[in-house]
Amino acid sequence: MANYKLDITKEHCPMTFVKTKIELSKLKAGDTLEVLLTEGEPLENVPRSSEEQGFKVLSITEAEVKGTHLIVIQK
Amino acid sequence: MDFTEEQIQRYSRHILLQDVGVEGQEKINNGKVLIVGAGGLGAPIALYLAAAGVGTIGIIDGDVVDLSNLQRQVIHFTPDVNKPKVISAKEKINLINPDVKVVTYQKLLTAENALDIINDYDFVVDGTDNFPVKFLINDACMIAKKPFSHGGILRFDGQTLTYVPGSACYRCLFHSPPPPNAVPTCSQAGVLGAIAGMLGTIQAAEVLKYLTGVGDLLTNRLLTFNAKTMEFRTVHTKHNDNCPVCGSHPTVTGLVDYEQAVCDIESHRKQK
Secondary structure: OOEEEEEOOOOOOOHHHHHHHHHHOOOOOOOEEEEEEEOOHHHHHHHHHHHHOOOEEEEEEEOOOOOEEEEEEEO | OOOOHHHHHHOHHHHOOOOOHHHHHHHHHHOEEEEEOOOOOHHHHHHHHHHHOOOEEEEEOOOEOOHHHOOOOOOOOHHHOOOEHHHHHHHHHHHHOOOOEEEEEOOOOOOOOHHHHHOOOOEEEEOOOOHHHHHHHHHHHHHHOOOEEEEEEEEOEEEEEEEOOOOOOHHHHOOOOOOOOOOOOHHHHOEOHHHHHHHHHHHHHHHHHHHHOOOOOOOOEEEEEEOOOOEEEEEEOOOOOOOOOOOOOOOOOOOOOOOOOHHHHHHHHHHO
């Protein structure tokens, strides 16, 4: 099972989820994608949109840089 | 295929759609669609398919832009009057989306050239204004086993159906062309400009659904609307065993150029 990484801290809505979807399209069942994102809109929307489109959000944790979070999404 | 940063931005609203996504957008980018007629229906069809990123768009039309076209043929602008419609359309398509490869055929679709032309495409869209070519498109697509979208507009009315091999074809519903001059054309009867957009965009949506495999096509259904009442109807249809082209005893086995109404030919001549 592969693990992919993506940093969308410099993106704005809706490109935050567009970039996430492009990475998610590479996943096979069981693979995971770690997404680094900022608080606010990305943190509210990216996990929700991922769940809505059939992916599983395994975890959401605070990342090193203040105001950023790491979410792990699984197909 | 890997999208460039610009393509990700351009197609982001498709990529966001759960049913389309990256895969669906790639299918659109690989699609090859032939639009017959660069007029009232062909204009919105071409503009939306170009915007969507359809990889190859073929356009066939033998006419030049006339001032009377501009009331509804929104791909042509005032400075385009007297320019071949396929050239005018190609220019706008590439302004909207330089990614699209445009193939132009400045001629009429005929029994002689139809199969050669449509063979290069995945899907054919009827944007014509006359019965002879509508039946020709149907028959050619039957023979070539190509899916197509039929569309027709007149006054305040529009109708469309989608054919894929096996479904009811245009002739299953409409046996053969009406006699010349029995049904007035847009040039005689008039047409509300905006309904060209209403019907053409429905056809464009059908093309994108076909290319992506999303949803249910308008197969075995005839959609009609009237803009005065703004009522839409869907008539369920089915394969007709007595159909002259796809029934069990077909009488139409080759392509025919049916006779055109005299005034149509005159108006086509005038424009050349």
